[in-house]
Amino acid sequence: MNLLQEMEQLLLDGDADALQHKVQKLQADHEYDALYDVANLLIDYGFIGQADDIFAQLLLVFPDEAQLKIDRAAALVELGEEDDALLLLTDIKEDEEEFVQALLAQADYYQMLGFAETAIAKVREAAALAPHEPVIQLAQAELLLDSGRYSEAVRIYNKLHETNDELAGVSITSRLAEAYSAGAAYEEAIPFYEELLKQEENPEELFGLGLAYYQTERYTDAISRLEQLLEMDPDYFSAYMLAGQSYAQQNEDEQALKLFKKGIERDAFDKELQLAAGKSALKLQLPEQAESHLREALVLDPEYIDALVTLASLYNQQEEDESLLDLLSYAEADQLEIPLLHAFSAYAYERTEDYKKAYEFYLKAYDGMKEDADFLDQYARFLLEEGKPSEALPVIQQLVVVDPQAEEWMAYVDAQSEEGV
Template sequence: MEIQQQMIDAIEQGDLDKIHALMEQFKLDVDPDTQYEISGYLTNLGFVHEAEGVLEHLQFLFPDEHQIKIDRATLLMDTNQEDEALNIFLEIPKDADEYPQVLLALADYYQMQGLYEVAEKQLDEALDLLPDEPLLKFAKAELLMEMGRLSEAARLYEGLYKEQSEIAGIRLVERLAEVHRVGASYEEAYNYYLEALKNSTSPDLLFGATYSAFQLEMYEAAIRHGEDLRVLDPDYFAGYLLLAQSYAMMEDNKTALEIIKEGISRDEYDKELFLFAGKMALKNSLPEEAEQFLREAVALDPEYMEAVHILVSILSQNERDEEVAELIEGLSEDDFEWPTLSIFAAASYDRLEQFDLAYKHYQIAFSDYQDDVSFLEKYVYFLIEDGKREEASKIAKILVELQPDEPQWSDLVQRFEA
């Protein structure tokens, strides 16, 4: 009894050296049932190698005890000794009562390896043996959810939820909320989130409720849940963007900007926060702040196209052509082409009298804007001024097709053909 208590004390104190010093005497003096119990205690407190050593000893003493083999093999899996673990699992016959546990452990292993079809095969075999076992149904639902087969997973979760509220320490209502949210069944998801929040509150639940309400265009509810999240966990960074977007949808742009600024103060490496802050600054008639936020977004990701586009648009409207050129040239170094940006680039290079570059970007933009009259009008007059009459004629003919009632285009075509 003394060595047993000493071992328990050492485990509770986290004294690894003492655990090791006591281990051999512990194996000799303590009865096997107590050793098995202590192995579980070691496992729960994170002394996995030591627990596995105890189980190895017990396996030597009782080579036909399948449960000891399963427990030991599971620990070996946890310590990346998969080959030895698999060999132990293979020793357990298919007609053993414990064999479904083997299949469940193997399914978990294959799932972690990303071999989902193999994992599903193990679970289906186990369910053939124990078709009503809730833990197996839950494992199958978890696997299906990870595989993206969300409707199948939801059916299994719902079947389990009718019989029990929790399994393996997981509240099934929370899983149902999550699987429906991921599957874009937002009304079902939101109802399950509300049900889950009646009994407990967590940042993940509040975020899920906020997201689902937002997708349902229930912006007041989204704000309520989002504010609760902000109070409960101010460092739940993803909540700030969603909350700010909800305020923006309620046309409270001032509060939206305040919220997103708070988010940036807590996470200064999220480009989406800076982009949205830029948009909200524009909505609040703060162009200088908007520009700064957008530049921060682009600094985090030079190819963040939405931020680049808005920033270039602002610069172009103010004819800050050299800055437009600088941004465009930074992208061009990576052989990156985006026709929408090229519209601005062409205008800026034209004003800078860098006509070759202006022409290049007009050509790039033309690939996507062949039906855009406003763009084609600028393009045709640029070509005329640049002396490219043949190309200008082609663009003029397109304009005639698009606007047959506009005589200026047919007049242009006639001039070119004269």
């Protein structure tokens, strides 16, 4: 058993004292190469602090050794001592062989801190010094992808893909699919996803391809891939939503509702699936099911605006005014200034003959509903019935702008003009 194997066994046995004794002996015997190997072994097993101690001691002996500076900097970053790490990296001079490696390490440092542009600048500096080094090109593409500069990343990945399907453990094909999709170039992403799935089927790429098909309106292909994914992994919840939406886009609402319900069976706490099921049930004229799903979505998130508006719309259509006003009381309590909800309140109060409240909510809704002809029509009629013709006229004038085919109201405006009102 060689030295590293002995050290590894001590690590596995958890014999810290024996391990420390061996390290001290190596130091005493000036076995610097062995110490370096032990430090890297310690890093492999997660003993970063102990490895850093060794690197620090080695740097006392070899203060100008650039590789040691890079290795210790990596350890310091892991220990949360980023500033000390950067000092070591910037101490490596441009004429040293490891300078390019130091630039890449600095790029990792700045990326970790969220300084994407500085990180990219460091990688570009490295690329200028080693323009034909694929690993550096890959590092640049990875940073560009991470910072949302998808077209630039795609250009580099495509160049790498000409000679490499995989580089440094990274699938270039996978990165191209990801980068094209992230940049909304779904048509371009499809062949790369298909290429990946020929090699090996896995959930992430099946979903990526399903999404690309959906975004390019190939809904049947999307459904096929997403249902294949759900057979492989029934707990891939996003696939239920996307498959259901694909069915809905083809007006197959029964199948859509079925998919949403299957997803809810696996995860009843997914508010988006509850909302989607509620909307599908509405399209299928199943108001009780719709109400159940929408209420469940609001239980999961009382501030879920889309579910609140959809349920309020259902109650308004069915003129369930008590339920509607009860629901909208929560919106009022949360001071949600949503014109459509104010309009629903106005309709409900008008139907229940609370005209003072109806007037109050019509006023609240008006500014945000000026482009809704149905609202303007109902508001105008309300004002006229309440004996407020001077207030009704500007509403009617706005209505005929929005809907020039509203002949009844056109005639009203003309009549008022002739009377000089």
